[in-house]
Amino acid sequence: MATVKNGTVVYAEHPTDHIISGVTTKYIEEDIDLDNVPLNGGVLINTLALSSDPYMRYRMRDPSISMFCPVIPLGQPIDNFGIGTIIRSEDPAYKPGDFVEGYINFQEYSIWPGPPEQQHGLRYLNKLDRAPGLPATIYTGTLGLAGKSAFSAYDVFAKENKVLFVSGAAGPVGTFVVEYARICNPKLKIIGSAGSAEKVEIMKKIGCDVTINYKEQDTAEILKEHGPIDIYWDNTSGPTLDAALKNMSHFGLIIACGAISAASNNGEGSIIKNLEEIFQRSITVRGFLYRRGESAKVLPEFYDKITKLVLEGKITSREHRFNGLREAGEALESVHSGKNTGKAVIVVKDE
């Protein structure tokens, strides 16, 4: 090892609307002496892969706005769920060569937990037993945030049911929910919706019984024909939620997992007509974040149970790979356009 260039993506400017690569984010390079950089009791991580998730838009905001997730301070490296290996360690919990997942800076090399001004994200770093043959990138999606969200809430909240509707069903959370629900209940009728012909093909391949291209078809009409819906897994909110509300079973359950349509329209909101169905049909809506509350209880089973299903080919993954940190801004931008298919992942180091 020696002094090398350390590619870094910093948060440069609050977005007024969407994230714009090169404006909201900037790629820079600094020198780092891998042998001698002070660790202050921490570890030096070599980043392998980083996740790009829609919620990152919320972290890129003026600090005066209070939200569920911490801000990224202007001028500091962006951080998010990522995968790396330990190069050096002053912390007895880790040793060189360890495979770790946690909140990792958008840097080729970073010190964890790092200086105080960089300790703004979630502060955790877990050692993982990496399954042979699986790419590091899968630990940012199917075996990461997307999979943990889908698994934990489905396992905890989803009761016996006949009809499941999943929006964003071709995305990393959506495909997991569809495949996992099918494993749990082979007789389930599964309806999926997404916004392109390519995504319709994915939904068919993963086993949706009914598919909706919401840009070309009338979601409410199709739900009326194939419903009522016992469980609606909501990744989008907005108009698809409105269509689902009108077609829920009495005592039906809505699992509120995401709001891509809201995260992507800069907080302007949507007209919702059917909220009164919530009491008229005695619907329960459960919002959750996988690390908190009831849904967190099943997480200890996650890696054992799901890694096995992945290796058996029963839970599948699709990735949209961005190569190198120079493409990280584009990766962050992409998850709001709906154009990419598969989990957006930044491959920082090719293995």
Added chain:
Amino acid sequence: MATVKNGTVVYAEHPTDHIISGVTTKYIEEDIDLDNVPLNGGVLINTLALSSDPYMRYRMRDPSISMFCPVIPLGQPIDNFGIGTIIRSEDPAYKPGDFVEGYINFQEYSIWPGPPEQQHGLRYLNKLDRAPGLPATIYTGTLGLAGKSAFSAYDVFAKENKVLFVSGAAGPVGTFVVEYARICNPKLKIIGSAGSAEKVEIMKKIGCDVTINYKEQDTAEILKEHGPIDIYWDNTSGPTLDAALKNMSHFGLIIACGAISAASNNGEGSIIKNLEEIFQRSITVRGFLYRRGESAKVLPEFYDKITKLVLEGKITSREHRFNGLREAGEALESVHSGKNTGKAVIVVKDE
């Protein structure tokens, strides 16, 4: 007894927007021979009081539209929760003089269950032990739908909490929730909202710690100052729901009881900006109808428990009384304007 005039309010025309007395509804009179009218195994009821509720707007619709509540067929008498006494009976379950509550026609005298074309509402008729000194009208509000809704859902869903926010807090459900919540938890901070200075006075009188006149004040600002909200009792939906979502506690609960703002705007819906808070704050939203599911389980305790609290003056009532069936259309119209205060009740027979 003999042949008398029988005042009746029939459903005359589907409303395009609001209910209009004399257009949507018509008052007519027919003769009825109280001694000899055939009962066909049923009973003859002398109506004392009838309830006017916002949801009645939903029952007045084209039958091709499917909803949670049955339609009223055009040309037939309107029916809703009401109170009466039995005059004659061919059903061994009832005898003359019995005090009953149930779905009763908007008629001075009606036969229950009546001819098939009138059996469109909820078909039930319960005998009640009337508490001495209480007016019949209270059994349409505080000891009727409003009270049962408030009691059952509060008892079943409301967990330990510090801050309760109630919209429509000067109405029959709202005042019950505020007073009952205070009895259950004297230290609770209760925030109420409503739309007039007169209603603000009611909210203060029943024990709200913080009051909001949503027409003149910024609901979100006041909630931010006095929140976060552990439980939001939602009687309105619409913009007040949106303001509450932004000020909920993590793992907070929203009890979806009504949507006056939606029921009153002819299905045009509202712009909702903050639905994503449902997952960001791990919020649960529970829709309910008091007769169904979990909330129904506590109903057997209702009359004993709440009649006592009413007689002790701990649960109070306010009534907006409409005198006689000639004013019934006006009563149905009134609950959407927000102008009346107190439970809208039609006094059919003065006692």
